[in-house]
Amino acid sequence: MADRVNMMHRCWMEVWKCPGFTAWELAEVSGIDYWVLERRLPALRNAGKVRNGENRVCRIKAKPCLT
Numbered sequence: 001m002a003d004r005v006n007m008m009h010r011c012w013m014e015v016w017k018c019p020g021f022t023a024w025e026l027a028e029v030s031g032i033d034y035w036v037l038e039r040r041l042p043a044l045r046n047a048g049k050v051r052n053g054e055n056r057v058c059r060i061k062a063k064p065c066l067t
Contacts, residue, residue: 007032011040015050020067024060 014030014037015021023041027034044050053067 007036008040008044011037012044012049015041015044020053020056022056022058022060022065022067024058024065028060 011026011032014026014032018026018029021029023037024034026032026037041050045052055064055066057063058065
């Protein structure tokens with residue numbers, strides 16, 4: 001449980017440092033595995049800690065992604 005909470009906090013800090021980044025971009029700059037971010041970001045959104053921005057083309061995937 002503590003590891004999950006610590007990882008959620010780490011993910012939240014990365015979003016705070018890099019607002020407007022997609023999950024793929026956050027994974028690249030933070031070193032956090034993309035799939036960890038994909039699990040933790042919705043939980044943070046549901047807790048009201050982060051919100052989705054507008055869709056834009058991701059620098060990593062070169063496709064429209066949520067920010």
